[in-house]
Amino acid sequence: MVIYQRVGSREQEEGYSIEAQSRTGHELIRREGLQLAHEPFVEVHSARRAGRPVFERMIAYLRQNPQVGGIVAHKVDRLGRNLGDIAVLFEELQLRPWLVEQSFPDSPEGHLNLSIIAAFAKYFSENLRREILKGQEEKARQGGTGFRAPRLPAPGWSAGPRP
Template sequence: MNVVIWARVSSREQKEGYSIDAQLRACRDRAIKNGWTVEREFVVAESAKRGAERVAFNEMFRWVKANAKREGIKAILSHKLDRVCRNMRDAVRLQELEDVCGVQLSFVDNQFGPGAAGALSFNVMAAVAQYYSDNLRSEVLKGMDEKVRQGWPTGLALFGYLNVADKNEPVQPHPEESKAVVRIFNLYATGQYTFKSLAQKLADEGFIYRPSTPRFCRSSLSHILNNRFYAGELHRNGNVHQGSTGF
């Protein structure tokens, strides 16, 4: 029997030591034990790129649907149900593969019997997987809201700041970039500079925007000067919070 392997791990799970390699090893061992041939492997680590899981899942779904008969694909092999299916929409699509192409789901850890009882078990576990995913998203958003309320921005630090591993002060001034930000505001406040002349002045004084783009340009200066974050404000969900960052 020919199968494809699907493996997925989130950035949070990677930090907890749950690796892609462990999933692939378990799936490959199961395939060897059962005498199955692995035609293709689909792997996604969510930290690689936002939305990577959805892109990879759609690619896997389309490939299996298009090649199931020609390649003799009979199953999608994954470590557990929640690796391949985290919402009811995906569960329906995977069931469509079985109905249309005869491609079943097979798992290393989860096994579902035939008939109505097996279908019920699958649907219940798919619903639980969706609940876990929805609850995790809710908790992440809650954490982001609280972080902003405490005065700290979420995501990557803006120019002039650094993300650091400090729970009490997770965003701190960059030793060099912060000087450039202060200089930009001081010079522009005089009213004597356009963006073009300000960029030239900064270049003359040796300030660098990015290693790959050393010179400040109109867009970078406009972004800095018009961003309320540099005035100590954090905007989230229509609310304004007092920032805790400063130079």
């Protein structure tokens, strides 16, 4: 079993998402009595396109170690938002998905549902990009710049490092 954890930006890396993915992934492994074959693969990279360095390293490891039969992740969209990466994991490598927030039985219906959820993740990413570009174009038409003001913490909160 391997664990793959991903956030899409450095800004998210500074939050708690990776820590939550790690905690819940390890809880799933303990609860199900699974064996971890490698330290977690942790990535800060958008999953919209292929070419994620940590993901590629994980795929190389899995190809060299075919006895690893499954992958743990928070949800399908953490594994990828492009159908090619999902196909490599579940079609080519024949891995079993162990997902914290989703469940797909090893059946034709489970495989169909996984494919549908993966397609929705791809759609979400493409649609979000379109909406962001639309907003940026409108801002430029109105004389704005592509930069945004820095976010300040809410009153009573600190912008300093976590203890």
